[in-house]
Each structure stands twice: as C-alpha cells, then as structure tokens.
Amino acid sequence: MKAKVVLLSLLTAMSLSAQELTIYSHRHYDSDKGIFKLFQEKTGISVNVVQAKANELAKRLEVEGKNSKADLFMTADAGNLEQVRTNNLFVSVSSPELEKLSPKELRGKNNEWYAFTTRxxxxxxxxxxxxxxxxxxxxxxxxxxxxxxxxxxxxxxxxxxxxxxxxxxxxxxxxxxxxxxxxxxxxxxxxxxxxxxxxxxxxxxxxxxxxxxxxxxxxxxxxxxxxxxxxxxxxxxxxxxxxxxxxxINVSGIGVLKTSKNKEAAVKFIEFMLSKEAQEILTNQNYEYPVNKEVKPAKILQSWGEFKxxxxxxxxxxxxxxxxxxxxxxxxxx
Ligand SMILES: [Fe+2]
Structure with missing residues (x-):
C-alpha cells in the first residue's frame, strides 16, 4: 500500500514536471526572475523564457505562425500587447480567479491580455x-x-x-x-x-x-x-x-497565444502574476503599481501620493x- 502511494505521488510529480511553459518576454527586470522561480517551485511547471525586444518578439510570432512554441507573450507596454492582439495571435482566456483579481479596465479586448502592473x-x-x-x-x-x-x-x-x-x-x-x-x-x-x-x-x-x-x-x-x-x-x-x-499610464501585461499547447498552465501563470505574492514582488522590487487591490504599492510609490x-x-x-x-x-x- 505504502509503495503504491509513493509510486502514485512520484508519477504525479513526474507528470507535473513534464509540463513546460515558453514565455516570450520583453521585460528585463530582476523581479521577474524571482517570480518565474517561485511559480516553478509551487506548480512544478517549468518556465522557459525567450527574451528580446517586444517588436522583435511580435515579429517572430508572426513569422513562426502555427509552428511557434510560445505559450505566452508578455511585455511592458500596451502598444506591443495590442500589436500582438490585432495580429490575431492571442486567444481569449478567463477563469474565476482572473475575474476576481484583474480589473476589467486593465485588460485587452475580449480578455485577450491581462495587465499585471501599471506605471x-x-x-x-x-x-x-x-x-x-x-x-x-x-x-x-x-x-x-x-x-x-x-x-x-x-x-x-x-x-x-x-x-x-x-x-x-x-x-x-x-x-x-x-x-x-x-x-x-x-x-x-x-x-x-x-x-x-x-x-x-x-x-x-x-x-x-x-x-x-x-x-x-x-x-x-x-x-x-x-x-x-x-x-x-x-x-x-x-x-x-x-x-x-x-x-x-501604461501597463505590463501578458496574454496566452493561440499556438499554446498548455493553455491551462498558461492561465495558471497569469493567475500567479496577479496573485498577492507576485504582485508584492513586482511593486517592492520593480516599483510598479500593483493591479491586485489587496496589495499596497511600494513605500516610495505611496510617498508620492495618489493620483488621477x-x-x-x-x-x-x-x-x-x-x-x-x-x-x-x-x-x-x-
Ligand atoms: Fe522600462
């Protein structure tokens, strides 16, 4: 019986670790490295990041078309998110958790991308x-x-x-x-x-x-x-x-790509970006404004006061x- 349990949990761990997400990201901040690591530890889903300039990544997605291995596109400007959206490369995603954590005015049309910080x-x-x-x-x-x-x-x-x-x-x-x-x-x-x-x-x-x-x-x-x-x-x-x-204002945001073969895991990653844990890292290490209402902006941002x-x-x-x-x-x- 005990052996069975061990074997089962081993199999579960193996199937989880077999999952991998490829993220095309323009973001060049240390905060993100910590977030990727945490996500990996928590979910067993490994994260493979391809980093380049946003317009280069957007172009690459266009060229790769259906053969792209990318699951998510993430960047630090709504302009580039909209470039990818208007090229019809994102898929609309939603989940109860995303509904709860993401303000509606900080999303791309049809929920094709979600902002995770503002600046x-x-x-x-x-x-x-x-x-x-x-x-x-x-x-x-x-x-x-x-x-x-x-x-x-x-x-x-x-x-x-x-x-x-x-x-x-x-x-x-x-x-x-x-x-x-x-x-x-x-x-x-x-x-x-x-x-x-x-x-x-x-x-x-x-x-x-x-x-x-x-x-x-x-x-x-x-x-x-x-x-x-x-x-x-x-x-x-x-x-x-x-x-x-x-x-x-502008946003950092992320969307799931049509080519993704791991859409469930990709949504899980967006949920994690909006979680209290990740939002605290984003504001305290990168001084961005959190979108999760439960998280306070970093002290220095608070010292500048609120604004319209x-x-x-x-x-x-x-x-x-x-x-x-x-x-x-x-x-x-x-
Ligand atoms: Fe920047």
Missing amino acids: ARIIVASKDRVKDGEIKTYEDLTDPKFKGKVLVRSSNNIYNISLLSAMIDTLGKEKAKEWAQGITNNLARTPKGADRDQIRAVYAKEGDVAISNSYYLGHLANSKNPKDVEAANSVKVIFPNQDDRGTH IEKPNFEAYWGNAKEALMIFDEVQWK
Whole structure:
C-alpha cells in the first residue's frame, strides 16, 4: 500500500514536471526572475523564457505562425500587447480567479491580455530650479520659458509612442502635433539614453525637467550607486494633468497565444502574476503599481501620493502608433 502511494505521488510529480511553459518576454527586470522561480517551485511547471525586444518578439510570432512554441507573450507596454492582439495571435482566456483579481479596465479586448502592473509617465523636475506648481500638465512643458530645459528619450521608444498615441486619441491630431513640436523646441539636448538617463541629466543640470516612467525613479532612489540616489533625491514627482484628463499610464501585461499547447498552465501563470505574492514582488522590487487591490504599492510609490489616471484606451496606443511616428518625424523629435 505504502509503495503504491509513493509510486502514485512520484508519477504525479513526474507528470507535473513534464509540463513546460515558453514565455516570450520583453521585460528585463530582476523581479521577474524571482517570480518565474517561485511559480516553478509551487506548480512544478517549468518556465522557459525567450527574451528580446517586444517588436522583435511580435515579429517572430508572426513569422513562426502555427509552428511557434510560445505559450505566452508578455511585455511592458500596451502598444506591443495590442500589436500582438490585432495580429490575431492571442486567444481569449478567463477563469474565476482572473475575474476576481484583474480589473476589467486593465485588460485587452475580449480578455485577450491581462495587465499585471501599471506605471505612470510622470514629470520629474529639479527641486531647486522648478518652483512648486510651475508645471502641472504635459502641455506646460511646451511653454517657451522651458526652452533648452526639457529632457526626454528618443521618439522611437514605445513609451513615447504610446504617450503621443493616447494624446491623439484624447486631444486630436492637431493638438498632439502642437505638443510634440513644443517639446522638440524645448529639448535640452538631442534625445539619448533611457528614462533613468533623463533623470540623471536633471541632476547634472543638463536640463531642469524630464519625462520618465515612474518605476525608474523608484530604481534610482533605491540604487546601490550613491550618485543615483542623489539624483533621485534632487527631483520631485509631478503627476501631470490632475485637474483635467489625468496622468497617462501604461501597463505590463501578458496574454496566452493561440499556438499554446498548455493553455491551462498558461492561465495558471497569469493567475500567479496577479496573485498577492507576485504582485508584492513586482511593486517592492520593480516599483510598479500593483493591479491586485489587496496589495499596497511600494513605500516610495505611496510617498508620492495618489493620483488621477487618464482613462486608458489601450486600442488607441497601437491604433494611433503610425500617426504618432509620422508626427515625431514631422516635428523632428529624434
Ligand atoms: Fe522600462
């Protein structure tokens, strides 16, 4: 009898360990490695991650077609999730657990992808050189008084493409173009580097104000490099457009691919990403905002206070991307 039980549990363990998920991920954060490991330990399902840039992975999925071995696509921008969705590569999934954990407004159409964190595209300003209340909106950054003071990364980056795409959606093409032109006129330098480099450049007095995703400031403030901590301490956080449409947000999200042969395990993985355990790692190690209402944002995020978000129309983030790129080109935002 005892031998039978041992054999049975051995067989169960073997069948579980035989399961494997292949995740195409653009995310480049340490937090995710810990989450993959935990998921593996808890479920016995092993995780194989293929990491590359989101647009490369999206292209690869298109090329691989039916032969793709990928089960899940996961990335850090709704624009890229929408690219994969509009290419009809995701399958609609749901479960009672997902219904419970995922806010409806943070999903792709037909439940084809689920956001697991949000991030705000904030304005970061020098504490010394920008007065409180001087900048309240993204539009304020186009004021000629900020000529030579504005820092932002290049326009081919998806975070900027989604920001402008959302503006086209809410303000119309003309106003969006005016904004992009105004920012370009005020640039402190030809765009270079990533979001963190813009904040570092404010500290280095190359400019007074930067546009950055919120979690990068969290990373600088908690960095092992004392210079980065100083840079983070030298700036203040401005959540733009609190008196009107709200601050632009983006998401990290994940969807199950049509090609997946392990859809059940894939759904289990999404459920895990939304679980309290994973959400705590995502906010405390990567400074993203959790979507699970039971989880509090990391302390540093709490210290910036609550803010009004712009109601996201994720379909427009990708739907307007071509138009956004044309505008960037016209105004010569490099
Ligand atoms: Fe990022």
